[in-house]
Amino acid sequence: MKYTKLGKTDINVSVMALGCWPFGGVETWGNQNDADSIETVHAALDSGITFFDTAAGYGRSEEVLGRALKGRRDEAVIATKLGGFQLVGDNVVGACEQSLQKLQTDWIDLYQIHWPNWKVPIDETMDALERLKEQGKVRAIGVCNFARKDLTDLLAIGHIETNQWSFSLMWRCVEREVQPICLENGIGIICYSPLYQGLLTGRYASADEVPDGLSRTRLYSSEQPNAEHSDTGAEEEAFAALDEIHGIAERLGEPMANMSLAWARQQPGVTAMLVGARNPDELKRNLPTVDLVLSKEVIQELNDATEDVKAKIGANGDMWFSESRMR
Numbered sequence: 001m002k003y004t005k006l007g008k009t010d011i012n013v014s015v016m017a018l019g020c021w022p023f024g025g026v027e028t029w030g031n032q033n034d035a036d037s038i039e040t041v042h043a044a045l046d047s048g049i050t051f052f053d054t055a056a057g058y059g060r061s062e063e064v065l066g067r068a069l070k071g072r073r074d075e076a077v078i079a080t081k082l083g084g085f086q087l088v089g090d091n092v093v094g095a096c097e098q099s100l101q102k103l104q105t106d107w108i109d110l111y112q113i114h115w116p117n118w119k120v121p122i123d124e125t126m127d128a129l130e131r132l133k134e135q136g137k138v139r140a141i142g143v144c145n146f147a148r149k150d151l152t153d154l155l156a157i158g159h160i161e162t163n164q165w166s167f168s169l170m171w172r173c174v175e176r177e178v179q180p181i182c183l184e185n186g187i188g189i190i191c192y193s194p195l196y197q198g199l200l201t202g203r204y205a206s207a208d209e210v211p212d213g214l215s216r217t218r219l220y221s222s223e224q225p226n227a228e229h230s231d232t233g234a235e236e237e238a239f240a241a242l243d244e245i246h247g248i249a250e251r252l253g254e255p256m257a258n259m260s261l262a263w264a265r266q267q268p269g270v271t272a273m274l275v276g277a278r279n280p281d282e283l284k285r286n287l288p289t290v291d292l293v294l295s296k297e298v299i300q301e302l303n304d305a306t307e308d309v310k311a312k313i314g315a316n317g318d319m320w321f322s323e324s325r326m327r
Contacts, residue, residue, distance in 0.1 A: 089127060
């Protein structure tokens with residue numbers, strides 16, 4: 001495993017982080033056995049993964065992660081999130097206390113604003129988060145899904161260590177404006193969905209094969225079941241790109257997923273990639289990625305292969321809604 005620093009802090013994190021959303025058994029991922037989740041966390045720790053990402057909004061995820069880390073808390077760096085009206089100043093402390101209780105811990109290593117809430121002044125939320133940091137209940141502050149305006153507004157009044165964004169070969173919106181701001185300000189990028197919810201593993205031959213809970217994003221047509229956007233999607237461009245990506249992977253003799261994760265890990269400013277795994281076997285398939293280094297030529301080939309997808313998706317970084325929750 002390889003390690004890096006969290007933003008400008010001295011907190012060491014593994015470059016591969018375990019995304020714990022599936023542990024909550026929420027609608028997108030279906031039922032999940034707690035014993036499998038706990039075993040997956042133990043397997044992650046044993047393999048050198050120290051970074052675990054969850055959220056108050058992920059069903060029972062925090063609770064399950066807390067149980068899994070019992071007796072091993074000092075080995076882990078926990079990132080969790082608060083959002084909605086938890087961001088109101090008086091509510092931030094209560095939200096933190098609830099997460100601490102569920103996680104069975106005295107501190108949160110990285111506390112992140114899950115999505116911008118334009119009804120709550122950002123300085124109100126940041127003041128409350130800074131107080132939690134002074135009390136030792138939070139070690140570092142981060143955000144998720146903050147685009148140019150929200151990010152620059154925040155940076156005018158404070159500092160964050162990370163910005164979590166969907167970032168993969170299939171979703172490169174972050175490159176347009178957000179990545180340069182993060183690089184300029186020493187903010188680490190945490191990539192979620194670096195395999196675009198399994199699409200970059202090569203397991204789906206067409207959009208019709210993608211499960212309904214996953215085919216609701218803006219990459220797919222608004223006619224897909226459960227879609228809540230009005231976009232035409234980029235299905236034709238995406239599956240044409242997947243054919244090219246598969247060909248490059250075959251030439252390198254690497255699994256498509258490993259190559260796609262290596263591409264994400266080597267992008268400027270990336271601190272860690274969130275990899276979802278529902279059991280130890282799924283986790284083990286991703287571990288060789290940290291040793292794979294792609295040449296500049298291969299990275300350019302992959303960029304070229306997905307340029308049409310990037311152009312079709314446009315500047316809206318919101319994976320799920322046409323009316324973006326980012327600005």
